[in-house]
Amino acid sequence: MSITHPEIKEKRYRTSRILEDNDAIHLSVDCVIFGYDDDGLKVLLMESDMSEFRGKLSLVGDILQKNETLRQSAEKTLLSCSNLDNVYLEQVEAFSKIxxxxxxxxxxxxxxxxxxxxxxEITDKKQRMLRWVAIDEIEEMAFDHKEILDKCYATLQQKVRDYPIGFNLLPSKFSLKQLQEFYETVLCIKLDRRNFRRKLNSLDILIDLNKNQDDVAHLPAKLYSFNYAKYEKMIKKESFRFDI
Amino acid sequence: MSITHPEIKEKRYRTSRILEDNDAIHLSVDCVIFGYDDDGLKVLLMESDMSEFRGKLSLVGDILQKNETLRQSAEKTLLSCSNLDNVYLEQVEAFSKIxxxxxxxxxxxxxxxxxxxxxxEITDKKQRMLRWVAIDEIEEMAFDHKEILDKCYATLQQKVRDYPIGFNLLPSKFSLKQLQEFYETVLCIKLDRRNFRRKLNSLDILIDLNKNQDDVAHLPAKLYSFNYAKYEKMIKKESFRFDI
DNA sequence: ACAAAAGTGTTGACGATACACCCATGC
DNA sequence: GCATGGGTGTATCGTCAACACTTTTGT
Structure with missing residues (x-):
């Protein structure tokens, strides 16, 4: 790979840090940032800054620095996209194809x-082209990022069935219908309304806010929030499985 | 950290490859090799070759080479301990504490x-002090290897409940009692014999070998083997969960 | 004959599924 | 008053847990 080729020069500029030592193995951390709203499940992606992948979508991520852990690097990436910290974040897998x-x-x-x-709110601090892309509209991506995304989505689906992590994606106040739609969307399944409600009722981890929706053109739904404290106690006691 | 200190010299010698560039971040692959026999679940460990950890147990592993994937590195480590390849191998997590x-x-x-x-048979090709250590006798270890082991054991337990990976640990011919003991040992639980047998019967993934144990001082048990082909078909069809 | 482990059935409780009608609200 | 989605109950089925006695073999 000649370093005099103009494309390579561009790459050298943009990814200079990882080119300092051509013989070394370099480490990066990539984030699949899932977001949810009433339109469904989306992923925060950027347009690749590498000429090989011009126009292709890419995950956000960065090269690992020597004085940070992998999680800290991921948190930095999150902070660079949106002002929030304290979001749900979990390691999935290392990808190492040569x-x-x-x-x-x-x-x-x-x-x-x-x-x-x-x-x-998304407030990109690195002038990338960030945007939310609906999960089922993502086709080709840069690098092996589609493979990474697919693996993370599968992991999310698995996890959502076993643990109530969905509450990180839903608004803090939600109706049972919203909750059901969330599971239907993320897991690509249909659920029976009455059975779903009975299930959630028996799990007893929602707080009835004694409030209703307003401004809806039908019977307003009751609003709930998630009882984190109760859930923490439950998982400590026994082999608890959320099992939606 | 002075390089003239004799202990440091020893370390430099033994781990010379990862010291070539003091500023770089280095990558290694460590293997938690679980083994099982009638005495229970064990892990293949070595005595650490680092003076800081003299006498402490350590996982086997190696520095990642530039022309190999993480899995290939793990497979090389397995081959260096025992002549077999084609063993069950799965990535768990990256550990990155500074x-x-x-x-x-x-x-x-x-x-x-x-x-x-x-x-x-264990045939170490690197003159390490390899030995099988019972899982519940492992206390202190070198590096953060105890933490890594604990995480891998938890992952194994989870996996064993959902998928029949236990058949990688059991002999190829086994009795239902051996199978039950395996689950009881690995999951640290007690199971009802009749319910367990009914469960396995309903799953219909064992091949009845029409053979019995011999040389046992009691009613000889029937021997079974695992029906891999049937299991492969099952998991492709639906959302299958082994669920022991 | 005895010790040791193999093998076998039934019941009750619970959770999952399937399914249809009335109600409150905004327009 | 009508369209929209919210809310509720019951019957059936399958699965899981609890439980004790008889059989076969080697010594």
């Missing part, structure tokens, strides 16, 4: 993160 | 592996 990055050997650790779109 | 390795910044990716102790 040729996955065109300019050298880069191994990436994937994290996924969950947030409520309506409550987190 | 001070986890005394001689520099080393991030490690943990894999766990499953094998039948009786069918895999």
């Amino acid at each position: 040729k996955r990055h065109p300019i050298g050997r880069v191994i990436t650790i994937a994290y996924y993160s969950l947030l409520k779109i309506s409550e987190h | 001070k986890r390795h005394p001689i520099g910044r080393v991030i490690t990716i943990a894999y766990y592996s499953l094998l039948k102790i009786s069918e895999h």
Whole structure:
């Protein structure tokens, strides 16, 4: 790979940090940032800044710095996209195919993160082209990022069935219908309304806010919030499975 | 950290490869090799070759080479311990605490592996002090290896409940009692014999070998093997959960 | 004959599924 | 008054848990 080729020069500029040592193995952290609103499940993506992938969508991420852990790097990436910290964040897998990055050997650790779109304004600090893309509209991506996204989505689906992490994606006040729609959307399934409500009732982890929707052209639904404290106690006691 | 100190010299010698560039972040792959026999669940460990951890137990692993994937590195480590390849191997997590390795910044990716102790002779190719250690006798370990082991064991337990990966640990011919003991040992639970047998019967993934134990001082048990082909078909059809 | 483990059935409780009608609100 | 979505109950089925006695073999 000649360093005099103009495309390579561009790459050298944009990703200079990882080119300091051509023989080394480099490490990056990529984030699959899932967001949810009434339109469905979306992922925060940027347009790739590499000429090989011009126009292609890419995950947000960064090269790992020497004085930070993988999680800290992911948190920095989150902060660079939106002003919020304290969002749900979980490591998924390391991807290490030899040729996955065109300019050298880069191994990436994937994290996924969950947030409520309506409550987190995107304020990109790195002049990237960030935008929310509906999960089922994402086709080709830069690098092996589609593979990473697919793996993270599968992990999210698994996790959502076993633990109530969906409450990181839903607004803090929600109706049972919204909750059901969330599960139907994320898991791509249909649920029976009455059975779903009975299930949630028996789990006893919602707080009845004694409030109703307003401004809706029909019977206003009751609003609930998630009882984190109660849930924490439950998982400590036994082999608890949320099991939606 | 002075390089003239004799202990440091020893470390430099033994781990010379990862000291070539003191400023870089280095990558290793560590393997939690689980083995099982009638005595229970064990892990293949070595005595640490680092003076800081003299006498402490350590996972086996290696520095990642530039021309190999993480999985290939793990497979190489497995081959260096025992002549077998084609063993169950799965990535678990990357560990990246800043001070986890005394001689520099080393991030490690943990894999766990499953094998039948009786069918895999240990033939160490690197003159380490390898031995099988019962899982409940492992206390202190070198580096953060205890933390890594604990995480891998938790992952194994989770996985064993959902998928029949236990058949990688059991002998290829086994009795229902052996199978039940396996689940009881690995999951640290007690199971009802009749309910367990009914469960396995209903799953219909065992092959009745029409053979019995011999040389036992009691009614000889029937022997079974696992029907991999049938299981593969099952998981493709629906949302299958083994659910022991 | 005895010790040791193999093998076998029934019941009751609970949770999952399937399904249809009335109610409150905004327009 | 009508369109829209909210809210509720019951019957059936399958699955899980609890439980004790008889059989076969080697010594």
